[in-house]
Amino acid sequence: MSTQTMTETGSTDRFRAKLQSMSGVLLMSLGPVVAAFILSGIILLILDVNPFSYYGYVFGRGLLSPTGVQATLTRMGPLLLIAAALIVAFRAGIWNLGGDAQFLIGAVFCAAWTPLMAPHVPVWLGLLAGAAISAVFGGIWALVPAFLRAYQGLNEIITTLMMNFLGISFASVLVKLVFLDPTTTVPQTRTLAVDDRLPTLFGTTISSGLVIGLIAILGVHFMMTRTAFGLRLRVVGGNASAAVHAGLAVPLLTVAVFAISGALAGLSGGVAILGQYGNVRADWNPGYSLAVVPLVFLARFNGFAAIGFVALFSILSIGAESAARRTGIPNYFTLVTIGILLVMLAISEYYGAKRQKAGA
Amino acid sequence: MLDASTPEHSAQPSTEAPPIVTFEGVTKRYPGIIANDSIDMEFRAGEVHVLLGENGAGKSTLVSMLSGLQQPDDGRILIDGVEKPISSPADALDIGISTVFQHSMLVPSLTLVENATLGRKWWQAPDRAGTAGAMKTAAERIGVTLDPMALTGDLSLGERQQAEITRALMRGARFLILDEATAMLTPNDAARLGELMQRLAAEGMAVVFITHKLNEAVAYGDRISVLRLGKKVGGLTPEELKSLDAQEATNQVVRLMFGTQGAQSGDAERPDMSTVDRDAKPTLELLALYADSGRVPLSNIEFKVWPGEILGIAGIDGNGQKQLAAALAGQAPISDGRVVLDGDYIDRMSIGQRRAKGMRYVTDDRLGEGTVGTFPMSINLLLKEIGEAPFWRSGLEQPEAIRENARRQVRDYDIRTPSIETPIGKLSGGNIQKVLLARELSGSARVVIFEKPTYGLDLANIAATQTRIRETAQSGAAVILISTELDEILALSHRIAVMDQGEIKGIVENTDGARHKIGELMSGVKK
Numbered sequence: 044m045s046t047q048t049m050t051e052t053g054s055t056d057r058f059r060a061k062l063q064s065m066s067g068v069l070l071m072s073l074g075p076v077v078a079a080f081i082l083s084g085i086i087l088l089i090l091d092v093n094p095f096s097y098y099g100y101v102f103g104r105g106l107l108s109p110t111g112v113q114a115t116l117t118r119m120g121p122l123l124l125i126a127a128a129l130i131v132a133f134r135a136g137i138w139n140l141g142g143d144a145q146f147l148i149g150a151v152f153c154a155a156w157t158p159l160m161a162p163h164v165p166v167w168l169g170l171l172a173g174a175a176i177s178a179v180f181g182g183i184w185a186l187v188p189a190f191l192r193a194y195q196g197l198n199e200i201i202t203t204l205m206m207n208f209l210g211i212s213f214a215s216v217l218v219k220l221v222f223l224d225p226t227t228t229v230p231q232t233r234t235l236a237v238d239d240r241l242p243t244l245f246g247t248t249i250s251s252g253l254v255i256g257l258i259a260i261l262g263v264h265f266m267m268t269r270t271a272f273g274l275r276l277r278v279v280g281g282n283a284s285a286a287v288h289a290g291l292a293v294p295l296l297t298v299a300v301f302a303i304s305g306a307l308a309g310l311s312g313g314v315a316i317l318g319q320y321g322n323v324r325a326d327w328n329p330g331y332s333l334a335v336v337p338l339v340f341l342a343r344f345n346g347f348a349a350i351g352f353v354a355l356f357s358i359l360s361i362g363a364e365s366a367a368r369r370t371g372i373p374n375y376f377t378l379v380t381i382g383i384l385l386v387m388l389a390i391s392e393y394y395g396a397k398r399q400k401a402g403a
Numbered sequence: 404m405l406d407a408s409t410p411e412h413s414a415q416p417s418t419e420a421p422p423i424v425t426f427e428g429v430t431k432r433y434p435g436i437i438a439n440d441s442i443d444m445e446f447r448a449g450e451v452h453v454l455l456g457e458n459g460a461g462k463s464t465l466v467s468m469l470s471g472l473q474q475p476d477d478g479r480i481l482i483d484g485v486e487k488p489i490s491s492p493a494d495a496l497d498i499g500i501s502t503v504f505q506h507s508m509l510v511p512s513l514t515l516v517e518n519a520t521l522g523r524k525w526w527q528a529p530d531r532a533g534t535a536g537a538m539k540t541a542a543e544r545i546g547v548t549l550d551p552m553a554l555t556g557d558l559s560l561g562e563r564q565q566a567e568i569t570r571a572l573m574r575g576a577r578f579l580i581l582d583e584a585t586a587m588l589t590p591n592d593a594a595r596l597g598e599l600m601q602r603l604a605a606e607g608m609a610v611v612f613i614t615h616k617l618n619e620a621v622a623y624g625d626r627i628s629v630l631r632l633g634k635k636v637g638g639l640t641p642e643e644l645k646s647l648d649a650q651e652a653t654n655q656v657v658r659l660m661f662g663t664q665g666a667q668s669g670d671a672e673r674p675d676m677s678t679v680d681r682d683a684k685p686t687l688e689l690l691a692l693y694a695d696s697g698r699v700p701l702s703n704i705e706f707k708v709w710p711g712e713i714l715g716i717a718g719i720d721g722n723g724q725k726q727l728a729a730a731l732a733g734q735a736p737i738s739d740g741r742v743v744l745d746g747d748y749i750d751r752m753s754i755g756q757r758r759a760k761g762m763r764y765v766t767d768d769r770l771g772e773g774t775v776g777t778f779p780m781s782i783n784l785l786l787k788e789i790g791e792a793p794f795w796r797s798g799l800e801q802p803e804a805i806r807e808n809a810r811r812q813v814r815d816y817d818i819r820t821p822s823i824e825t826p827i828g829k830l831s832g833g834n835i836q837k838v839l840l841a842r843e844l845s846g847s848a849r850v851v852i853f854e855k856p857t858y859g860l861d862l863a864n865i866a867a868t869q870t871r872i873r874e875t876a877q878s879g880a881a882v883i884l885i886s887t888e889l890d891e892i893l894a895l896s897h898r899i900a901v902m903d904q905g906e907i908k909g910i911v912e913n914t915d916g917a918r919h920k921i922g923e924l925m926s927g928v929k930k
Contacts, residue, residue, distance in 0.1 A: 269799060269800050270795075270798050270799055270800065271789050271790035271795040271798045271799075271800070272790075272798060274782070274789050274800070275789055275790070277775075277778075278775055278778075278786065278789070281775035281776075281777055281778060282771075282772070282774070282775040282776065284768075284771055284772035285771075285772050285773065285774060285775050285786065287734055287754075287772070288732075288734060288754075288764075288766060288772040288773065289754075289786045289787045289789070290733070290753060290754030290755040290758060290787060291789075
């Protein structure tokens with residue numbers, strides 16, 4: 044009798060411990076999200092906007108309306124590709140912040156040449172060539188910081204940010220002077236016919252760019268965690284001296300990381316053009332890359348978590364565009380929410396580490 | 404400039420001057436080590452008191468207690484005969500204790516005067532002209548010529564140290580600590596600093612001079628104290644120093660420092676020579692090796708290591724040992740000369756190619772370059788074999804093979820770890836070292852470089868590591884053992900090379916009297 048009670052207490056204790064650890068994990072991952080929404084809500088209150096109606100508009104549009112959710116999923120395609128680009132680089136310890144320029148350069152060359160090719164080749168070939176063009180030019184734009192970092196030791200944070208200024212202006216110059224569509228008066232490239240674009244999914248308006256993005260981010264996650272090449276990159280990122288000591292070709296790996304990262308960012312631009320926009324207007328810069336940087340940090344460079352955070356960001360940004368029209372809060376408010384979320388996560392991480400230390 | 408005053412040494416009543424600082428049974432413990440073990444010492448006015456000892460003998464700890472950076476755990480410190488703690492560097496300055504380090508602490512972009520005015524309160528305007536005057540007077544007093552308006556960065560290291568001493572005098576120092584102040588100086592500048600020390604003592608100051616060079620100690624010191632493993636093992640009083648000639652004094656200090664008298668036990672565990680086969684071709688041969696790019700350039704290094712032999716490399720830390728290991732392993736470029744392994748030139752090969760030839764390097768920087776601290780211990784075991792079968796096949800990780808390898812190494816090398824997935828940074832130093840040994844000694848090792856292999860380990864792990872080193876040689880590999888622990892080198896090596904300033908000063912067979920010969924080579928007595 045008594046032994047039975049003891050085993051029962053034992054199992055309930057174990058169950059309770061399991062529950063406790065599970066609730067701990069849940070608290071650590073969801074707590075910051077809830078706290079971020081509460082704090083953003085307080086800021087909205089200060090701005091004299093009802094946070095419930097604001098977030099009602101945001102989620103109503105971004106998640107609950109049929110057209111909204113399709114826009115959200117379509118936008119996720121390029122964002123996921125950017126996230127993949129950043130995960131490769133960040134896991135290798137390379138802070139490629141030049142994704143915006145790599146995205147635009149890829150987009151501009153893709154938008155300039157695909158419409159010229161499209162009438163003469165099958166659709167699939169045109170799309171494939173367009174995607175390849177965007178990846179190649181995105182990668183090329185990343186090579187300058189790559190060589191400076193690999194062979195001169197120049198800090199890539201500075202060089203990639205500088206290459207952003209150059210790249211964004213250069214893209215604009217290309218559109219206005221070289222790739223100008225002669226048939227329109229607004230400065231923009233030729234437009235890719237809707238029939239020649241990436242197919243939509245299951246009769247909705249969701250672009251198949253979403254599938255490309257998902258494949259890219261899962262592929263990158265697999266490469267970084269399961270392959271020898273990915274491990275080499277992680278060794279360079281984890282401890283560059285250990286990489287040298289172990290005989291890894293650090294400069295060559297550095298250049299490879301930049302090239303892959305730039306190519307994925309460029310492909311993101313290509314997918315945005317081939318799937319959604321069809322052309323590039325001068326001075327167009329959605330600034331996806333710098334917006335995705337905090338998301339990738341929130342996901343701790345994990346591909347699966349990144350999909351979740353990119354989805355959240357996509358909902359918020361699509362929803363915020365509609366909420367902006369109704370409440371007068373500019374859609375940049377999404378970035379405020381994300382920024383607060385990042386701070387909340389850092390705080391929870393700090394306390395988590397402290398609690399772990401106390402427990403040990 | 405130096406002939407202003409020549410100290411009359413014999414007229415100095417040094418033994419009768421009262422001590423400024425007295426240590427009585429001062430003890431300082433760090434986790435796992437007693438850095439200073441009940442030290443009794445007096446520092447008298449009018450004396451140059453030389454502190455000698457190997458790395459880790461406890462000199463730095465003693466100095467940091469004198470300058471107020473550390474507090475003793477036991478014992479008393481008396482200032483002018485009264486018990487008084489030196490509780491902070493500011494406290495030390497108030498007492499009149501000033502320290503000059505081997506690296507200049509002056510701001511290079513400021514003039515000497517500006518440097519001298521730095522200590523003032525922030526609301527006070529720097530009085531450049533007045534300070535310059537005071538500086539000149541202080542400098543003249545000790546027979547130093549300096550231009551107060553000179554930019555510090557334009558001066559030589561020797562001149563900067565003279566300026567620092569002058570600044571200390573201006574602040575009313577009466578107790579000057581020169582912590583390895585001559586280590587980076589040219590011989591001329593060092594001699595000048597030595598004369599300055601003696602003039603300061605003649606002025607009635609107490610000077611504490613820490614050095615590795617015995618000839619300097621005997622030449623400039625009035626009193627010598629020798630530390631060994633945290634204990635004061637003896638010294639020479641002013642009377643003894645005066646009565647002995649330089650050679651006799653040096654011999655006596657070498658005996659104290661390296662414990663030649665008590666060396667019988669150490670000599671007993673001399674390594675077994677039977678594993679060495681000197682008739683065979685040497686496994687590793689260095690031919691006039693030069694490497695300019697490191698912090699300490701290597702010049703004209705030549706030695707051979709035979710199969711089964713342990714070649715010890717002794718020397719004070721930072722004399723090119725690390726550069727030598729890096730150059731052999733392929734991590735640092737060689738500017739001239741050749742390296743031959745098993746009859747093949749390997750000096751143009753990459754790190755990976757050299758490893759494939761059997762070159763292994765157990766680094767002392769275990770977390771800095773040996774491992775990736777956040778990675779699981781199982782992956783760190785394979786850090787130098789990424790992509791190789793059976794752990795990776797066509798570039799894909801084979802988790803079961805990796806786990807199996809880790810489980811085997813944990814068993815074979817007695818690695819204590821909660822799990823093979825534990826990040827290696829969470830293991831103790833001894834277990835991290837076991838992981839490195841397991842990684843480097845697996846496969847067919849032909850040459851193994853052990854760099855300070857027992858540094859920072861506890862006794863059990865030291866013994867385990869030393870056994871591994873012996874076994875490595877017994878299995879027929881050529882071993883290079885770099886260590887700053889002379890006892891360890893003597894216990895393990897068949898021959899010992901002494902490194903100093905990037906050169907091999909000599910190679911000694913490990914026979915009777917080796918300790919004394921190495922001591923002389925290390926201390927720069929023999930050229």
